[in-house]
Amino acid sequence: MPHFVRLDDIRRGWHRESKRYLEVNNNIKTFSMALTNPFAAILTDWDETRESIRRGESRLSTWAQYLERFEATDPRDKIYGLLGLGSDDDRKVMKSSFDANMPASHVYNVASAWFIRCIAGLLLLQFDIGNRASAPRGEEGETLASWVPDYSLRKPTEDPDWYKPLYVAFIGYYNACGDGKLIPKTIQGNPFPSRTIFGLYIHGIVVDRIAYVSGNPHWRAYSGTDSDARTQYSLTCMRRTADNVATWEAETLKTRDSNPYGPAQAVEEAFRRTIIANRDGSRDVDGQIFPTKEWLDEHFEVFMGRREVPEAFLQVNAGLTQDEALLEYLLSFRRAALSRTAGRNFFITDKGYFGLGPWKSQIGDEICVLEGGMVPFVLRAVPEEELAAAKVVPEERQRFFTVIGESYVHGVSDGEWIGKQSEEDVFTAILV
Numbered sequence: 001m002p003h004f005v006r007l008d009d010i011r012r013g014w015h016r017e018s019k020r021y022l023e024v025n026n027n028i029k030t031f032s033m034a035l036t037n038p039f040a041a042i043l044t045d046w047d048e049t050r051e052s053i054r055r056g057e058s059r060l061s062t063w064a065q066y067l068e069r070f071e072a073t074d075p076r077d078k079i080y081g082l083l084g085l086g087s088d089d090d091r092k093v094m095k096s097s098f099d100a101n102m103p104a105s106h107v108y109n110v111a112s113a114w115f116i117r118c119i120a121g122l123l124l125l126q127f128d129i130g131n132r133a134s135a136p137r138g139e140e141g142e143t144l145a146s147w148v149p150d151y152s153l154r155k156p157t158e159d160p161d162w163y164k165p166l167y168v169a170f171i172g173y174y175n176a177c178g179d180g181k182l183i184p185k186t187i188q189g190n191p192f193p194s195r196t197i198f199g200l201y202i203h204g205i206v207v208d209r210i211a212y213v214s215g216n217p218h219w220r221a222y223s224g225t226d227s228d229a230r231t232q233y234s235l236t237c238m239r240r241t242a243d244n245v246a247t248w249e250a251e252t253l254k255t256r257d258s259n260p261y262g263p264a265q266a267v268e269e270a271f272r273r274t275i276i277a278n279r280d281g282s283r284d285v286d287g288q289i290f291p292t293k294e295w296l297d298e299h300f301e302v303f304m305g306r307r308e309v310p311e312a313f314l315q316v317n318a319g320l321t322q323d324e325a326l327l328e329y330l331l332s333f334r335r336a337a338l339s340r341t342a343g344r345n346f347f348i349t350d351k352g353y354f355g356l357g358p359w360k361s362q363i364g365d366e367i368c369v370l371e372g373g374m375v376p377f378v379l380r381a382v383p384e385e386e387l388a389a390a391k392v393v394p395e396e397r398q399r400f401f402t403v404i405g406e407s408y409v410h411g412v413s414d415g416e417w418i419g420k421q422s423e424e425d426v427f428t429a430i431l432v
Contacts, residue, residue: 053085056087056088057087058085058086058087059086059087059090059118060079060082060083060085060086060087060090060094060111060114060115061114061115061118061119061124063082063085063086064078064079064082064111064115064151067082068149068151068153069153071152071153072152074104075104075136075137075138075151075152076102076104076107078104078108078151078152079094079107079108079111079151080094080107089118090114093110093114094107094110094111094114097110103136103138103139103143104136104137104138104139104151104152105135105136105139105143105144108136108144108148108149108150108151109144109145109148109198111151112124112145112147112148112149113192113200116147116187116191116200116372117191117192120186120187120372121185121186121187121372121373121374122187122202122370122372122373122374122377123374124147124149125147125373125377125403125405125406126374126375126405126406132149132150132153133150133152133154134146134150135150135154136150136151136152136154137152137154145198145199145200145431145432146401146402146403146404146431146432147200147403147431173279174374174375174408174413174414175374175413175414175415176369176373176374176375176376176412176413176414176415176417176418177369177371177373177374177415177418178415178416178418178419179415179419182205182418182419182421182422182423182426183203183204183205183369183370183371183418183426184203184371184372185372185374186371186372187202187371187372188203188371197392197430197432198432199400199430199431199432200430200431200432201428201429201430201431202370202371202372202428202429202431203370203371203426203427203428203429204368204369204370204371204426204427204428204429205368205369205418205421205425205426205427206366206367206368206425206427207349207353207366207367207368207369207376207409207412207417208349208350208351208353208366208367209349209350209364209365209366209367210347210348210349210357210361210362210363210364210365210366210367210378211347211348211349211350211363212251212347212348212363213345213346213347213348213357213361213362213363214244214247214248214251214345214346214347215244215344215345215346215359216241216244216245216341216342216343216344216345216346217240217342217343218342218343218359219237219240219241219338219342222234231321231323231324231327232323234327234334235323235326235327237338238303238327238330238334238338239305241337241338241341241342242303242304242305244341244346245275245303245304245337245341245346246304248271248275248346249271251348252267252268252271252348252354255267255348255352258351258352259351259352259353260351260352260353260411261352261410261411269293269296269297270354270410270411271354271410272296272297272300273290273291273296273410274346274354274355274356274408274410275300275337275340275341275346275356276291276296276333276336276337276340277336277340277356277408277413278290278291278408278410278413278414279291279336280295280332280333280336298310299329299330299332299333300333302326302329302330303330303333303334303337309325309326309329310329313325313329340356340408341356343359344356344357344358344359345357345358345359345361347361347407349367349409353367353409353410353411353412354409354410355367355376355407355408355409355410355412356407356408357378357404357405357406357407357408358378358404358405358406358407360404360405361378361404361405361407362380364380365378365379365380365404366378366379366380366381366401367379367407367409367412368401368429369412369417369418370429375406375407375408375413376406376407376408376409376412376413377403377404377405377406377407378403378404378405378406378407379401379402379403379404379429379431380401380402380404381399381400381401382400382401382402382432387400394430395428397426397427397428398427398428398430399427399428399429399430400430400432401429401430401431401432402431402432403431
């Protein structure tokens with residue numbers, strides 16, 4: 001079958017005509033094709049993957065991430081069912097805590113704590129954790145720690161618009177810890193020192209408190225096959241998002257007299273960069289490349305319907321309809337803006353910082369830079385009455401929080417803010 005295409009060829013980027021492999025890491029279309037196939041991670045004959053498993057270099061944490069969108073009859077098998085693909089250390093840790101009667105929440109808590117120890121970082125907390133349920137399928141209450149993902153992908157009953165998380169918008173290319181001298185880029189020491197409190201102990205600094213918050217709903221992917229209907233649906237999603245962005249833009253005008261960005265023009269630019277998390281959707285391969293102000297202003301104005309598509313672009317793409325030309329011209333901006341804002345909240349802090357955070361973030365939540373985190377996190381302080389009821393007394397420079405999720409904060413996420421802070425600002429955050 002000369003025209004048969006193996007899944008492995010897709011992952012590797014095999015080009016049949018030239019009989020060579022493309023540079024997959026530098027070829028977004030090929031790489032995206034592999035990532036969007038839900039079976040790509042497991043149905044493959046990729047020699048490197050099999051060899052890493054044989055050598056014991058394959059990690060359980062990686063496979064749990066790859067297969068998060070799959071379901072299991074017994075939710076515990078989202079971890080135990082993958083142990084054969086993990087390392088000897090993975091199996092040793094999970095076996096040491098095994099009990100045939102233990103609930104899935106215990107399995108997830110133990111596994112997540114182990115994953116954090118292994119990577120000495122908080123990448124696990126970036127995977128859209130704020131949109132997960134607080135207990136696996138078959139359990140009631142809040143049986144998972146706030147920093148533990150629900151691998152069973154249970155739908156939170158209180159959120160009818162829940163959706164299975166896709167690749168997280170803020171997964172990388174940020175450096176909130178800066179040079180790492182004040183808040184280390186990796187977790188130092190034992191993050192789980194207490195035998196009485198199942199909490200994640202890490203150092204951090206509070207950036208500010210959320211004062212304004214407004215959301216943009218998640219737009220579900222078009223599932224039909226009609227190209228005209230797909231175009232109209234794309235336009236609808238874009239225009240509804242633009243309406244929400246216009247509301248946020250009006251709110252930012254109130255911060256012009258007191259904000260960390262400077263005069264009115266700087267505030268305007270800061271807001272526009274926030275909407276796309278300061279990354280051009282077509283250039284995310286290199287996180288050091290920021291969109292130019294000219295590109296940003298031109299595309300933002302067209303996106304908002306305040307400027308027409310440039311005539312030069314229309315001439316080159318004369319075969320497209322007006323709607324198709326608009327969508328094509330805005331392609332990279334749309335990808336950036338919609339993927340960053342969909343299912344998330346835009347927020348403004350007390351000091352005037354602009355940011356994007358989890359759907360569940362609310363006024364009063366705090367933005368923190370944490371040890372081992374690439375991005376700032378939205379945290380919610382545990383009320384004093386709850387601590388008192390649990391007979392927990394924080395020590396000096398300790399605070400208890402629940403994790404709401406990752407965020408982008410303009411002026412903070414790329415390390416600009418941390419260098420201006422001091423040792424007196426550092427405290428121990430206990431995430432429960």
